[in-house]
Amino acid sequence: MFQLENINQSFKGRPILTDLNLSVESGSILAIVGPSGAGKSTLLRLMSGLDHPDSGRFLINGIPYEPSHRKQGARIGVVFQDFRLFPHLSVLKNVTLAPIMVKKQTAKAAKIAGVALLQQLGLSGQTAAYPFQLSGGQRQRVAIARALAMQPEILCYDEPTSALDPSLVANVAQLILDLKNQGMTQIVVTHDIQFANQIADQIFELQPKEVQKNDEA
Amino acid sequence: MIHYSLSILPALLSGARMTLAVFGLTIIGAIPLGLLLSLGLLAKFKPLHDGLNLYVWLMRGTPLLLQLIFVFYGLPVVGVVFNRFDAALIAFILNYAAYFAEIFRGGFQAVDNGQVEAAEVLGLTAPQTITKIIVPQTIKIVLPSVGNEVINLIKDSSLVYVIGIGDLLRAGNVASARDVNLLPLLLVGIIYLLLTAMCTWILRRLERYYRYYR
Structure with a gap:
């Protein structure tokens, strides 16, 4: 909890x-x-550790948790409204950068996990592409894959439907429900x-x- | 005419070698120094920030020719003596570093802060964010402006004549005055054009390389 x-x-x-x-x-x-x-948005920034609350605290399973302490990777992942993919990195590198740099995974292990994650999100054909070559929906799924690659316990979304074509909203809903079935705790700001x-x-x-x-x- | 051109070419090429030496060593010194200064310009520590702003103002606000004269003829007054070539390099590196610092500062600031926050929530440290996220994106942004300065530098290097260094322009001047002939200066112009064409080509290649993302 x-x-x-x-x-x-x-x-x-x-x-x-x-x-x-x-x-x-x-x-x-x-x-x-x-x-x-x-x-x-303020609340989301606090939960993701980008800002500090004036007072109050966060607990995960009853134990106090400081969102800005991320030495071994954050336990709370974030999918930004504008996705904020790294434009100079390929889709796969967007996903594997943090596991390699922060979790100290080997490049090979991170790549295998990243490819599997992208495949699960229906992006297996886009691993070598750059963010500018993707559609909005694809970019969002890369952002989700990038957050999931850090194996967070909680995943937060900031306005996940606002940057999308209305016809894609059902797809996002399905994706979020799929992740729930896999046991992910999710917080959706909308x-x-x-x-x-x-x-x-x-x-x-x-x-x-x-x-x-x-x-x- | 061809015979005359060939006879003065060795002198011009030796001058061109000096021009390239000033150019190359200035680039090697001024780009890293400019990068360092730009980080200082972005620092929140006010005395550092103010000091560097003063430095940039002085370097960009006075003619490079004057700075060159000051380093070579002025500093010996207070007991600091450099040989001609070192004096030229010091003046050029200090001057160009100020321009590069401003270009890099603008480049860093042009990278969206959202990129920094995205790296932060993934747990990247500040040095990792700088090297993996900010610098690669900054290079693409600053490349055209850096290219401009590089081309300028090739031509600015001719200012070293004022402290008696035998560069390309001086070699042409000497031959022109001696033989009462404008042809050496025409050849000098052509050599400068070849040098800048080469630089332009390299810079275009670099810019094209960075077009792999948007």
């Missing part, structure tokens, strides 16, 4: 997240929804409530802070 405990984060004195508590069962899918400005309903075991709604204040008043 992955838990967030009393997370507080403000930006330039403006509170964005206050006393946030949240937990995800292992192997399940949590969707975090809410309008823009509600703090979805503004697409329909998509969230389609995949999630649990939906958490973030509200912009101003709105909450108005409700209280």
